[in-house]
Amino acid sequence: MQSTAHDFKENIGAALADPNLQDSLAKLKTGFSERRRQAAERLPEFEALRDRARDIKNHALANLDFYLEEFERKVTSLGGHVHWAPTADDARRIIAELCRSVGARTIAKSKSMIAEEIGLNEHLESLGIAPIETDLGEYIIQLRHEPPSHIIAPAVHLTKDQVADTFLEHHGKLGFTRRLTERNDLVAEARQVLRQKFLDADVGLTGANFLVAETGSSMLVTNEGNADLSNTLPPMHIVLASIEKVIPTLEDAAVLLRVLARSATGQESSAYTTLNTGPRRPGDLDGPDQYHVVLLDNGRSSVLGTELQDMLRCIRCGACMNHCPVYGAIGGHAYGWVYPGPIGAVLTPHLIGVAEAGDLPNASTFCGRCESVCPVRIPLPRLMRHWREREFEQHLTPKAVRQGLALWAFLARRPRLYRAVTGLANRTLALFGRIDGRYRSLPLAGGWTRYRDFPAPQPGGTFHARWRRRR
Amino acid sequence: MSAGSDSTADRMHILNSIRRSLRRGELAGEHRQATQARLAHPPRGPAVARADLPPGQRVDLFCHWAEFNNATIARVGPAEVPAEVSAYLTRSNLPAQAAMAPSPLLDGYDWASQQMLSLRRGRAEASDQVAITGAFAGIAETGTLVMASGPDHPVTLNLLPETHIVVLRESDIVAGYEEVWLRLRERYGKDCMPRTVNTITGPSRTGDIEQTIELGAHGPRRMHILVVRE
Numbered sequence A: 001m002q003s004t005a006h007d008f009k010e011n012i013g014a015a016l017a018d019p020n021l022q023d024s025l026a027k028l029k030t031g032f033s034e035r036r037r038q039a040a041e042r043l044p045e046f047e048a049l050r051d052r053a054r055d056i057k058n059h060a061l062a063n064l065d066f067y068l069e070e071f072e073r074k075v076t077s078l079g080g081h082v083h084w085a086p087t088a089d090d091a092r093r094i095i096a097e098l099c100r101s102v103g104a105r106t107i108a109k110s111k112s113m114i115a116e117e118i119g120l121n122e123h124l125e126s127l128g129i130a131p132i133e134t135d136l137g138e139y140i141i142q143l144r145h146e147p148p149s150h151i152i153a154p155a156v157h158l159t160k161d162q163v164a165d166t167f168l169e170h171h172g173k174l175g176f177t178r179r180l181t182e183r184n185d186l187v188a189e190a191r192q193v194l195r196q197k198f199l200d201a202d203v204g205l206t207g208a209n210f211l212v213a214e215t216g217s218s219m220l221v222t223n224e225g226n227a228d229l230s231n232t233l234p235p236m237h238i239v240l241a242s243i244e245k246v247i248p249t250l251e252d253a254a255v256l257l258r259v260l261a262r263s264a265t266g267q268e269s270s271a272y273t274t275l276n277t278g279p280r281r282p283g284d285l286d287g288p289d290q291y292h293v294v295l296l297d298n299g300r301s302s303v304l305g306t307e308l309q310d311m312l313r314c315i316r317c318g319a320c321m322n323h324c325p326v327y328g329a330i331g332g333h334a335y336g337w338v339y340p341g342p343i344g345a346v347l348t349p350h351l352i353g354v355a356e357a358g359d360l361p362n363a364s365t366f367c368g369r370c371e372s373v374c375p376v377r378i379p380l381p382r383l384m385r386h387w388r389e390r391e392f393e394q395h396l397t398p399k400a401v402r403q404g405l406a407l408w409a410f411l412a413r414r415p416r417l418y419r420a421v422t423g424l425a426n427r428t429l430a431l432f433g434r435i436d437g438r439y440r441s442l443p444l445a446g447g448w449t450r451y452r453d454f455p456a457p458q459p460g461g462t463f464h465a466r467w468r469r470r471r
Numbered sequence B: 001m002s003a004g005s006d007s008t009a010d011r012m013h014i015l016n017s018i019r020r021s022l023r024r025g026e027l028a029g030e031h032r033q034a035t036q037a038r039l040a041h042p043p044r045g046p047a048v049a050r051a052d053l054p055p056g057q058r059v060d061l062f063c064h065w066a067e068f069n070n071a072t073i074a075r076v077g078p079a080e081v082p083a084e085v086s087a088y089l090t091r092s093n094l095p096a097q098a099a100m101a102p103s104p105l106l107d108g109y110d111w112a113s114q115q116m117l118s119l120r121r122g123r124a125e126a127s128d129q130v131a132i133t134g135a136f137a138g139i140a141e142t143g144t145l146v147m148a149s150g151p152d153h154p155v156t157l158n159l160l161p162e163t164h165i166v167v168l169r170e171s172d173i174v175a176g177y178e179e180v181w182l183r184l185r186e187r188y189g190k191d192c193m194p195r196t197v198n199t200i201t202g203p204s205r206t207g208d209i210e211q212t213i214e215l216g217a218h219g220p221r222r223m224h225i226l227v228v229r230e
Helices: A006-017 A019-028 A032-042 A046-062 A065-079 A090-102 A113-117 A119-128 A137-144 A160-174 A182-201 A226-230 A250-264 A309-313 A324-328 A341-353 A369-373 A379-391 A399-414 A415-432 A463-470 B004-021 B029-040 B054-068 B079-093 B178-189
Strands: A083-085 A106-109 A130-133 A201-205 A210-212 A218-220 A236-242 A274-275 A292-294 B073-076 B097-100 B118-121 B130-134 B137-139 B145-149 B163-169 B196-200 B222-228
Touching: A006 A324, A019 A324, A032 A250, A046 A065, A046 A250, A046 A309, A046 B073, A065 A083, A065 A292, A065 B004, A065 B029, A083 A090, A090 A119, A090 A201, A090 A236, A090 A292, A106 A182, A106 A226, A113 A119, A113 A201, A113 A236, A130 A137, A137 A160, A137 A182, A160 A182, A160 B130, A182 A226, A201 A226, A210 A250, A218 A236, A218 A250, A226 A274, A250 B178, A309 A341, A324 A341, A341 A369, A341 A379, A369 A379, A379 B196, A399 A415, A399 B073, B054 B073, B054 B137, B054 B145, B073 B079, B079 B163, B079 B222, B137 B178, B145 B178, B178 B196
Parallel strands: A083 A292, A106 A130, A106 A201, A201 A236, A236 A292, B073 B222, B097 B118, B097 B130, B130 B163, B163 B222
Antiparallel strands: A210 A218, A218 A274, A274 B196, B137 B145, B145 B196
């Protein structure tokens, strides 16, 4: 998809002014994050499982080539095919060729963030192949021609009323002419419309949460059952997965499953966890005749061995965005590309460049909530700091910020001068602000005072001065 | 399809890029042996204490979590299975007909005793409202059912009909995923998983509209589990 990450600041303004979005985001605090807390409390082993999950992913990444080859060997031995795609272009080409080989007209597609990353839908549409999103949230935003705003809840930015309007507009021609007001009626209508599409589809395309090297299985974790219909009904099943999804064994999968659902939605277990291994077997009464796995690199292998490697542990649960105060204020679309929230602020500069997405890792106070809930303990604030440093090194930081930092660095290296200047500034601010203890506007601080007052310093001098007196 | 030489080049391109980044060649020597040994003898993660129970309490725990996840449970003796299926369909205002898995386990029950009940053995079709299947195992830790596909258990039965009735023997209820993996390896061999293993926890659901859970998104709306004493 076309990035608008360079317009991050403008996107934020629009997001803050959107009342529907703000209503939807308000529910995040009581929804996913509260349910995660309860689920973690119900399982005393949760923290130990997080440590183990981190170690498993680290081990898999350190031996990634070995496990990918093992995975391929197993898939092939059971009649499946593995395709290696170094770039997004390669993956699009391979999938298009597979679809053409069976004369596919429609594809039942289960939610895949990697498909978004490589712009798969647009590519298939340009070839006259119709991909139909079957995850309810993805289906809603496909009808609205919007990108997902969250990695596990793609339509989280919409209210029920917006969904009702969208269905009325698009389902009217199918005979559904009543505007629905209840959530369960909306779900039932989507189920009816999509059921026929599943039955008619020529290809089922899914992502994968994990690839298990030991068995050659792709593992999918969902709640709706749409991924399972996608990989059961059509005659061809294509799995699109990035290379870092491979894990060694089923035992490792058990550990990761225990932290995944709890971190994502606060469920003890998602409704469906499915292992697919090869095509249908002799005697089977259903299942696809062909099974293909497309392994996408798209820049991931180059991150191994660098200080960014930790981001490849991500299991895409969405906990970091559910708990991020910035995501909670602006939603996912403002981030301007496929992956929003803290993990997006770390992945996006790598995937599309720090020149395009340098603002994203700056949108953080480093409060650390993301790292504190990450099931595989990715040090997200540290990785965001990495990108801020790259941005600074490449002279992409705005001039005013660079000059401000240069001035601060000059003073910080001269402690006496630093104390004199900060002491003077402190006294001045305290003096002029002493009437009501705050400023409604301040020179050079317009970005702050436009939205909130700036507190005047308390009497008693700078922190340095007060600390010295205390000691 | 793309030419063979291209795909081989793409494969080597990715593997070499990984090795270059990790500053090593292909895994070799002791390191390779240790990694192969880890695959052959998978280490377990931290044990989950809540499922470490004697068999009777394990069954209770399974029932607790299955109901927590919106399934309904009936605990019955083997002779009561067909009657409970009929009674459930009547209580739920459902027609007395179903698609049933062609499995020896299910054929062992006296379905002929239910004269009103019409059963068709085979895969599910779009028009089927009710499916009846067995289960490979039940997981006590989360109330999860494990379905292994094969000629005796078509996958469509787990997914297409709105109502899924599952017959689960108490002796097939295990503590956690790890015991399921052991049973799968024992039954199918370490090198051959069934085409599809569905682990299913309650009816299908979605939280995609305003983060509020609604049941029956694409799979079954209702899941009724008969836990059979032996």
